[in-house]
Amino acid sequence: MLFTELINSLLLDTTQSLPRFAVELCLSATIVLMLLMRLSGFDKLIPASLMATIGALVASVLAYKQYDALHSVAVDASSKIFTGLLIHDGFTVYFRGFLALFLLLTVALTSLTGIPDEEDGPDFYSLLFGATIGMMLMVSANNLLMLFIGVEMASVPSYAMVGFLKGRKPSSEAALKYVVYGAGAAGVMLYGISLVAGVLGTTDMSLLVSRLTSAAAGGSGGLNDPELRTVALGIMLIMVGLAFKLSLVPFHFWCPDAFEGASAEVAGFLSVASKAGAFGLLVRFALSISGAEGTGPLMISFGVGLGFIACLTTTFGNLAAYAQTNLKRLLAYSTIAHAGYMVMAVAALMVMANSPNAKALELNINQSIEGLLYYLVVYLFMNLGAFAVIAIARNYTFSEEVDSFKGLVSQSPTLCIVMLICMFSLVGMPPFGGFVGKLFIFASAFKAGETHWFMYVVVAFGALNTVFSLVYYIRVLRTMFLETRPADARPVPVPLASWESAFVVTLAVFVLLLGVLPNMMSQTANNAAQSLALFH
């Protein structure tokens, strides 16, 4: 190939790719603008939080436009961008929209609660936006290298954000713990990538299935085949890296410490956005290694392994949450438990996609992805709602202990009712969104039970954990509603007519809407699942 041809084709590829990368570009531009404005002193005129709000808003609109544009072509329209490093399809756009919306809500929350202050605004929002771009790269990765870059790009700003409360010792400690664990996990994941790429001879995720098929051909298809054994080891190591991001047991140790040390706003961001990014990536990775001929049983055992981890994670998360007195720590363990529920969907997906009659199960496979995506959206609203209530109350009481919420209902009924809605949704009670999401996930795990019996055990664990989880959520609610506020407690006067209330009530309304009218969102999630176009 001539040099000019190469340049021309690259040029063509880039110009075609850039519009499809508009959301990320918009976020990058906002970062640059915020930092430049501080250099020139403009940030005194226009506060960074306003810039960030505008940037996130534009990004959300762009994501919505992209969604519309894709759907006018076909549900499963997709294209590879940047020479195949990234993939642009309904799934990517769904997550872009999700992350942009969440970014917008987080920015709104931070400007309501005043963390960060004016001085640190540009730094904080740059980190927040940078992490979001990393997550967007994670969910659109089509190459093992992009997988790694995405994870790192999402992680590094997160480390800094956890330690953002400068001068607070627990905050620095949390950040350090997070960095050390994160670096270890990244190393393990990189090693896994090198094993997979080394044996299969490609880092392109869309080629992994065909390479796996040829690697398995002739051999036994199981672990006796040395090539497959190496690949399996690589896959396992990559999953360890992702499990760290998802805080799955036994890679969860960083999570409670990091959440307790970080501010509630950052903890809310990490618990939703970084989980969402990691789940998007996990689904992509799981699908990229599913369906190769001859490796069915091996991959099913990976799915079952994920199911086993899911059982461990939910049970551990829920049981450990019992003993917590700090609300952020309690929600950290609840986050661990919820990651477990969501992994059940991925386990079901892997089991079904590798079953001998996978083609007949296509609808169910799509439904399992749909369930996961739906749960993520509900989780966004209910978890952010809970963290927002903590952050708002903290500004008055200067405490995040459960005890500081004693009898809060007498002073701020709005905050308490929002907390009630969010927590019952976290338990999975109708008519709130958490129930619908949980039902979708349990249903797909149950269906996967036809392929491998262990998935029935997974459903049983999920159901059992719903009951376990009630106890500690309701302990918080009991403190808020049934106890009387001590006379010496600092008052929390948040009336209904205030920006804080408006924000949390909006979140609660969405939690309720997602439970009562799940149709629109579940259809959208299903479209995103179809866009992965498993068998086409």
Add this chain to the structure above:
Amino acid sequence: MNPEFLLSAIIFLPTFGALLLALLFDSKNAEAMRLFAFATTLVTFGLTLVLWGDFQGATPGIQFEVAKQWIPTWHVYYRLGVDGISMPLVLLTGLISALAMGASWSITKHIKGYLVLFLMLETGMMGVFLSLDFFLFYVFWEVMLLPMYFLIGVWGGPRKEYAAIKFFLYTLAGSVLMLVAMLMFYFNAPEPDGRFNLIKLAEAATAGGLLSPSLQITAFVMLFIGFAIKLPAFPVHTWLPDAHVEAPTPISMILAGVLLKMGGYGIIRIAFPLCPYGAQYWAYTMVAIGVVSIIYGAFAALAQTDFKRLVAYSSVSHMGYVLLGLAVWKINENTGETIGSDYWQMGLNGAMFQMIAHGISSAGMFFMVGVIYDRVHHRDLNRFGGLMGKMPLYSGLSAGLFFAGLGLPGLCGFIGEVFVVLSTWNFNWILAVVAASGVILTAGYILWALQRVYLGAEYKGPHAEDLTPLNTREKAIASVLLVLAIVFGVYPATMINMMEPSVKAMAESVESGYQNSAKQVIQLQAQR
């Protein structure tokens, strides 16, 4: 009135009222809020009466069916309807809610929150009895838990928090099992669009095309545990004495009058029709559990010194008759045919009637206990006595309601118990004798309680000066309940005529469902 609108109005009018109450009323104006909430429950009860007026009692099957797509991707429908099994329970719910709201004048703490939660609870109860879509049923079933938790937890007695969480945990554990069973039906339904449709699922089960016999056995156990907790049957009844004793009087009335019926209703509406083979497989176990509940509840009631706890344990005993009546289904092992189908139907009718009768009499008993507790602030049976002299009208009305609970002929409690015990004879005469002897124990604890509370020379307990006669509101509530207890006792046909056709149709389809499943078992054995 348009049935579609009528059914939805019955369910959602209370919530609408709660919304108005929360938004429009000033929380200082307690009297206006009480009156408004009472009016809402009265109008809702009026609507159920309108529904009854339009209801064709002689035809079996679902009437006024409403079906609107809700979540098309998952085949969930907003599907409502009534038949002879749910109609009496809908009426009961409307009535008891209105009466319990009438009894709520004794609540003074955070009155607005109380009324809002109460009305939300009524929506949940109506929804459970009216929905014909499993998903919808489950949603309403769970929706009740949230208000109930707070109604007990905030307005209850000294151990309210313990009682509230215990109630919540037990019910949630049961409903989670129900959820798993729901998934089993979902993935085995023959028609994709009828995956949550209880009527279509029941039809499929009748044809033997829903679950395989072995799956039916599993699914039935899961459903049964969920419903038995609510019923409550021994040994999962332990939440009930705590919840009933700690709950405020109106909520005890609702708990005993309506919530317990949901267990029985779930068994007859969902567990039996959807798993006929499983139901028959576990029939003996259920009958045994029923008999144990009767005897155990009665003995436990005998041992109580707390007046309210005694009434609570009497509920365990009385609801045992419901389970017994539902389960006395005897088949010929060789042919799969039902032996004495008429007897089983009699048992089913008896169980259904017992639910209504218990709804009236136990709500009345709890109300009467509440009346005296409001005055003297204690419930210790050994420190009562002599109330007959101080409050003759109250004592007379109480005696009537307690005799209704006892099962005195001429009062509502008698009919259900007799029907159930007679049909048990066909199933197993020893168990029938044991169940019948429960009546003696019942007479024992009720008469003994009457003696200790109302008879005797004079009242020697605390607050003797507060023993004022009943006010008009209390008189009205007690009289309505007693009149109904007498009407149903003298002329049970008002209810039985309405139930019978639907119960018969249900029994016949379950019987043929069992036969079809039993054939599959024989085929499987032949293949081996």
